[in-house]
Amino acid sequence: MRAFIVKSYGKKEKLQLTELPEPALKENEVLVQIYSAGVNLLDSLIRNGDFKLFLPYKPPFITGHDMAGVVSKVGAKVSKYKIGDEVFSRVGDHRIGTFAEHIAVSEGDLALKPKSLTMDEAASIPLVGLTAWQALVEIGNIKKGQKVFIQAGSGGVGTFAIQLAKHLGAYVATTTSAANADWVKKLGADLVIDYKTQDFETLLKDYDLVIHSNRDAKILEKSFHILKAGGQLISLVGPPTPEFAAEIGLPWYLKLVTKLLSSGAKKKAKKANATFRFLFMRAEGNQLSKITALIEAGVIKPVIDKLFAFEQTNDALAYVESGRAKGKVVIKVK
Template sequence: MKAVIIEGYGGKEKLKEAEVPMPIAGTHQVIVKEKASSINPIDWKLREGYLQEMMPWEFPIILGWDVAGEITEIGSEVTDWKVGDRVFARPNTTPFGTYAEYTAVDDNLLAHIPENISFEEAAAAPLAGLTAWQALFDYGKLSAGEKVLIHAGAGGVGTYAIQLAKNKGAFVIATASEKNRDLLLSLGVDQFIDYKNEDFSEILTDVDVIFDTMGGEVLENSFKIVKPHTGRIVSVVADADKELIAKADVAFHNIWLDTNGKQLAELAELMEQGKVKSIIGATYPLSAKGIYDAHAMSETHHAVGKIVIKVGE
């Protein structure tokens, strides 16, 4: 089958097309014929070698950890899925990712794609949608009526976080550039902050939950406006200074995504109901050039919504 692989760490020029062996389904796995995948920052961070100590894999490596497609084969112990099912997933993080025509997925990580959702819309959602879900609810403990600040609201994770928080009944504040104001308001943002011309730390106070996808000064300044004693800050990019956490007397979590098919099924239900939608900023083909261009866009940190890879017809 065709895949886009890397045979060494480095820049985007390391991406190449190759013929690789078909995946083999384990007893509790299915084989998915891919219709779409999507790009996440972990993809190019791993390509550059930033994560090699955490994931000391042998080459060649197939990147990519989002998939939407149809089941073509099921393992001997699989009971809840059948050939032909339309499914999507955030598979386990392995060297055999989803920049390929077929991929193997553990059966407990799958969710059905609703009939009114396209493969591209489904492929955009797993990693980013689950990251937002777990940050807001598993760690942030966000509840109705609370104030939540979502940094980089126009990004892939941010667009899902806004919708999930709004659906929960929270008062949603988000930072983004002015050009994305209308998009974010349409997703349910109650208070928009243009980060280029406004300093959120001078505008806000007593925020219950802050979701950080930026790190650095943004994360540091978030401690100035989080609600003392009961506030929660969740980051997906960095640890915070222990003194800052102690001084603010708040809960802080630096999280890593936990693959979860049940949560993905709940997200699918919200998508089916029109309460959450995928914002797709760009689509590229499964080719070395397509992935190269997609990584280039993701690396700018200014992509709107998700970048999707279309696989095959």
């Protein structure tokens, strides 16, 4: 099969197209022929080596986290899926590799593809959908009437999170450029802040939840200032915390590293009488099935900015890294 591999870590390294054997299948796994693969900033960060302390992939390896496709084989202990099923997934950590023609996926990480979506649309959903779900539902426990600030509303996570937060009954504020203001309002945003000319800290107060996705330390500090007492800040970009380290079973010395890295954010949270949580979303087929139900009900619609051919995978990554994408970028594998 054809696949794009990370031959060596580095920001200037390009993925290399190569021929590899079809993946071996474990008894609890499903072999999927990939039709479309979603592209995420995480794919670039993995290639760059930014997460190798926590996710020590050894080059060469195939990267890519999102996919939609058709089941071509099933393991001996698989009961939920059969050959020919159309499925989608944010595949599990340590089992990534969606920038390829085939992938072996744990049965628990899969869900049936929404029938109303194309393969391209389905591939755009899993990582951003699960991120939004785990932030707003699982951790945030957002209720009707609460206030949520979602940074970068026109991005992949932002476009999905706005729709989900509105479905949950929240009042939603977000940041984007003036050119995208009307567009994110149509997605459900109640208040749109032009990040180029306005300061969200002066416009927002007493928010229940901030979904933080900006690596600027000043933005993190300002985000604590707009929270109400008892509010939550869930960061998608770090710093990682000891709680995260414990969740993924890191050794004691890496738990110590995360304690040092997150100490500043924890102090700011304590001063604001708020909580700080780092979310590194996980693969979860059951949650993806719940998202499918919302999509089939017309509550949430996929937002795709651009499609790339499989051979243009490096171009797709570069486009995502540019920060210009409105919604998701997808690679057509088949």
